[in-house]
Amino acid sequence: MTMLFASSTSMEASLPSASGLHSALFSSTSAGGSLSPLTSNLHFPFSPLHVELTSGRNGRKFHVRGSTVSVESAVRTDxxxxxxxxxxxxxxxxxxxxxxxxxxxxxxxxxxxxxxxxxxxxxxxxxxxxxxxxxxxxxxxxxxxxxxxxxxxxxxxxxxxxxxxxxxxxxxxxxxxxxxREDVRDAFICPTASSLAELPAGSVIGSASLRRQSQLLYRYPSLKVVNFRGNVQTRIRKLSEGSVQATLLALAGLKRLNMTEHITTILSTEEMLPAIAQGxxxxxxxxxxxxxxxxxxxxxHEETRLAVACERAFLETLDGSCRTPIAGYAFRDKDGNCNFRGLIASPDGKKVLETERKGLYQYDDMVALGKDAGQELLKRAGPGFFDW
CATH class of the missing domain: 3.40.190.10 (Periplasmic binding protein-like II)
Structure with a gap:
């Protein structure tokens, strides 16, 4: 701890003895006592002596050398x-x-x-x-x-x-x-149905995510999806007000906000592949x-860092615009290897292309794996796929 010492205010006092000095000093520093300046010098008419007193209350030290008492205030500089x-x-x-x-x-x-x-x-x-x-x-x-x-x-x-x-x-x-990393899955939130499959045709789903919109429409083309922005609390409120019949939110966010009580059901990654680096x-x-x-x-957390690197390598290779639905998920399987699934889609959900990879759970291998998966989907998509 670094101590700064300064000399500023001086005041005169008279104490009969060193023991009286101790009492006076400590009483003056308690409950708004008179030794409030950073350093005070007190002059006493008694013979030379050297006394050091320390206040546990605020870290101040009091030195008596000869007829001068200096009060040092500890100031943290580190x-x-x-x-x-x-x-x-x-x-x-x-x-x-x-x-x-x-x-x-x-x-x-x-x-x-x-x-x-x-x-x-x-x-x-x-x-x-x-x-x-x-x-x-x-x-x-x-x-x-x-x-x-x-x-x-x-x-x-x-x-x-x-x-x-x-x-x-x-x-x-x-x-x-x-x-x-938190749980990567998406949560389905709906006050009237227990699953997406139970929603009547024409039901309106609120989501700002093209990734979610395209996968929803791919599996449930009878549903309607509308743009639905705002923070988690805002979306939950809009849903309760009847703006839409249901919405999807990242499970990770709901967990971090302690709002999992709103969840109707959790979608598997097979039903809804997560966003790159979700959670x-x-x-x-x-x-x-x-x-x-x-x-x-x-x-x-190295396991998370490597998974994110794999997914971002996939995204970087695709170089899709913000109008392109892209999803990807890398994880360590029970054998310790990397499993990766990637997806690109048309915004209307009419065309979805998927791929899978498996390799060693090591940085270079996983980045190469993500890039390779991206290159495959680029070739399969053909010219113009990303020009929405």
């Missing part, structure tokens, strides 16, 4: 401040708090008050809620402003939902950490920031 950048939605904040709590648990110095700060940043995706994501730019809608803050030094780390992160990272940033949290920092890299490296 508190490790980490500013955590995040969106302001309840789910984004839940993910930022999870990151904060994991940092505290892994690094005792970050348990100090003020060592961790949550910084809320509003993104383009948060500002424009009345249009489909595809119409307002797609890639980077929920990350750009946070990345800018990171590069400008306004924050030290950035917490993202990995499914919102483009396949490229801004120059000057790295993403060395994925937290343990995964990624944390970025500036390139060359060794301190932040060390902090984030201690939180990284």
């Amino acid at each position: 508190v490790a401040v980490v500013r955590i950048g995040t969106r302001g939605s309840p789910l984004a904040l839940a993910q930022a708090y999870e990151t904060r709590d994991k940092l505290k648990a892994a690094h005792p110095e970050l348990e100090e008050e003020g060592a961790l700060e949550i910084v809320i940043i509003k993104t383009t995706g948060d500002k424009i809620l009345n249009q489909p994501l595809a119409d307002i730019g797609g890639k980077g809608l929920f990350t750009k402003e946070i990345d800018d803050a990171l590069l400008q030094g306004s924050i030290d780390i950035a917490v993202h939902s990995m499914k919102d992160v483009p396949t490229y990272l801004p120059e000057g940033t790295i993403l060395p950490c994925n937290l343990p 995964a949290i990624g944390i970025a920092c500036r390139t060359g920031d060794e301190k932040m890299e060390k902090y984030l490296g201690s939180l990284n």
Whole structure:
């Protein structure tokens, strides 16, 4: 702990003895006593002596040398401040708090008050809620402003939902950490039916995800899907008000928000293949920031990182526009190998192409596996498939 000492306010006092000095000093520092300045000097008319007293209440030390008593106030200068950048939605904040709590648990110095700060940043995706994501730019809608803050030094780390992160990272940033992945499946939420199959023809499903829309229409062409944006709480409210008959939400988000009571049923990955990196949290920092890299490296969950790398390699190879429904899921099977399923579709669900791969659960193998799966679907799709 670093101590700063300064000499400022002086006041005169008279004490009969060193024992009286101890009593006077400690009584003056309790309950708003008179020794409030950072340092005070008290002059006493008695013979030279050296006494050191320490107040356990606030860390102050009191030294008597000759006729001068100096009061030293301990000021922390080594508190490790980490500013955590995040969106302001309840789910984004839940993910930022999870990151904060994991940092505290892994690094005792970050348990100090003020060592961790949550910084809320509003993104383009948060500002424009009345249009489909595809119409307002797609890639980077929920990350750009946070990345800018990171590069400008306004924050030290950035917490993202990995499914919102483009396949490229801004120059000057790295993403060395994925937290343990939550359940990747989607949840069906409906007050009137227990499953998608039970919904009457013409029922309206609310979803802002082209991936969900296309897979729904592929399996249930009699249903109607409408754009349905907003945070989880907003969508649940709209559903209860009767705006739509049902909606689909990521199970991971509902779990992190402790809102699983709204779930009607959970869809298998065979029925609804998840978004790339769904359920995964990624944390970025500036390139060359060794301190932040060390902090984030201690939180990284390698199994999740490799699965996300495989899925993002698939997405990057396809290079689909924000108007292209793409899904993919990599996981470790019971034998310890990587299983991967990938899918592309037309927005109306009339054409769906799928592929599967299996390989070693190792970074290079999994990235190559994801790329190979993407190249296969590109060839099968043919020219113009992504021009929606």
